[in-house]
Amino acid sequence: MKYLLLGLLVMNLIGFFVCGLDKWKAKRHAWRIPEKTLFLLALFWGGFGVWAGMYCFRHKTKHWYFVWGIPLLTLLSYGVLGWLLLQYGS
Numbered sequence: 001m002k003y004l005l006l007g008l009l010v011m012n013l014i015g016f017f018v019c020g021l022d023k024w025k026a027k028r029h030a031w032r033i034p035e036k037t038l039f040l041l042a043l044f045w046g047g048f049g050v051w052a053g054m055y056c057f058r059h060k061t062k063h064w065y066f067v068w069g070i071p072l073l074t075l076l077s078y079g080v081l082g083w084l085l086l087q088y089g090s
Contacts, residue, residue, distance in 0.1 A: 001089075012049030015041040019053025019060075026059070038066075039073060045081060047074025 018041060022033040038060070042050045051070050053059065060066040 008045055011041065011044060011046035012052075015046030015049030015051075016053040016056070017049075019050055020057050023053075023057040023059040035060075035066075039069060042070045042073040043077050045077050047071075047077055050074075 015038075018033055018038065022038070025032055038050055041047070047070060051074055054061055054066060054070060
């Protein structure tokens with residue numbers, strides 16, 4: 001169980017860091033991180049980090065598909081994780 005929690009922490013830190021990095025690159029007109037990457041991070045249990053990064057860095061908050069999509073993917077992925085833990089967890 002502690003490895004699962006550690007993995008979730010790492011994924012959320014990565015999600016937060018990637019949002020900050022993309023915002024930093026956007027301000028400098030540099031190569032950007034694809035939006036698909038942010039959605040994949042949210043889908044694979046980094047959603048709370050991406051969600052926090054969106055509002056902390058004020059990044060992608062004007063795009064409706066991020067404002068709605070990231071929370072929905074986060075809830076979906078954690079719902080699946082909860083279901084898996086109930087079925088097979090220890």
